[in-house]
Amino acid sequence: MFEIKLDYIIAKYNKISENPDDSSEDDISHKIIDKFLIYLGYDEDNFHYEGITNSKKFYDILIDCPNNNKLIVEVKRINHVFTDKDKAQLSGYINDKKAEWGILTNGNEYLLMNNLISGINSSDSCCLKYELIKNYTTSSNMNDMILKYFSYKYIFEKKASRYFAEFQGFKVKSLSNSSKSSIKQYQSANYNFLSTLLILLIMLSR
Template identity: 45%
Template sequence: MYECQMSDLKEKRERLMVQNEKTVQNIIVTKFLEILGYNDEWYIYENDLYNSKLYSDISICIDRNKSLLLIVEVKNSNISINDDELEQLSRYMNAKKAEWGIITNGNDFILYNNDIDGNIDERVVWKYNLSNNKNIQYVRYFSYEYIFKKKVSNFFKYIRQFEVYFLENNKASSLKGYKGTLYYFFDFLATNKLSTFYSGVF
C-alpha cells in the first residue's frame, strides 16, 4: 500500500547532505506524516504544552478546539531511540493527555501508546525502519485512518497490554506463538474491512 512512497522517502533521506533534527523534521518526518494521511493544517510546531517547559516538535490537532490527537518527537539522525527518548516522549504526552505518539530519528519510527499500563519500553506498539523497509506492510498502523478513524491500531495496543500482564507470571517463550497468531488475526480483520464494525466496539 505504501511501498512506493516509502521507497521514494528512503531515497530522499539518503540524498540529504545534513541530517540534523530540523532537516529530518522538515524533509522526512512531515512527508512521512503526509503519506499517512495527516493534514499539515493540523500541525502545531514546537507546541508549548500547557505553558510548561515541555515542548513537542509537532502536535497534531484536528478540530477547531485543537484537541490533540498525536504528539510527534523528532531526533537527530545519529541518535538511537532508547528508553530515555521514549520517556521524554511520554512526558510530553502526559502534559497534554495524549494517548498516541510517534518518535523518530528519520529512519526509525516508533508508534507509542501512553495508555498501556507498563514500563516505558512496553508501551511501544509498532516499530518501522525506513532503510530496510522491514514491516512495511504494517506502516499503515501509524496512519490517521488506522489510529483515529477506523481505530484498528487499538487492536495492537491491546496485544501489548496483554503481553505486559502475561509476562508478569509466564515465560516469554510461551507467549511467542500466541502473539504471532494474534498479530496475523488482527491484521486480517483490519485489511478485510471488518474493522468498520470493530472500530465501534473498541
C-alpha cells in the same frame, strides 16, 4: 501539492543519511518526517512545531486532528538509538497535551506509542515499530503490514491501532517470563491474526 510516494521519502532519507552529521533534527523533521506524516494521511495544515507543554518542555511536532484528537511526534537525529529516556520524554509530552498517541522517530525507525495502556511503564508503551529502510528485526511482509497502523485512518478513524496497544499491555503483563524468541513468534502470529480480523471487521462495517 503533488502526491507523496513512499519511494520519494526513502530517497530523501538515503540522501540525508549519506552525511548524517550534517543533518539536524530540524532537517530530518522537515525533509523526511513531514512528508512521511502527509503520506500517512495527516493534514499538513494542522502541524505545529516546537510548541511548549504544560510542564514547560518543547515538543517537536503536534498534529491537531478532528474530534480533539492529537498526535505528538518526537524527532531524533539519524542513527540515534532510542533509549528509555527518549520514550519517557515523549510519554511526558503526550500526557501534558492530554493525548493518547505519539511517534518517536529518527527518520528511519518509527515507534508508535500509546499512553493509555494501563499498568505498564512508558518504556513499554511502544506497541508497533516500522522501519523505512528495512533491517532485519521484522520480516518485510510484517513491516509493510504494520505501516498502515501509523496512519490517521487507522489510529483515529477506524481506531484499529488500539488493538495493538491492548496486545502490548497483555504482552508486557502476561509474557514477561517468556523467552525473546517465544514472544517474537507469538507477537508475529497475533499481528497477522489482528490484521486479518481488522480487515474483515472493516469490510463488514461498510
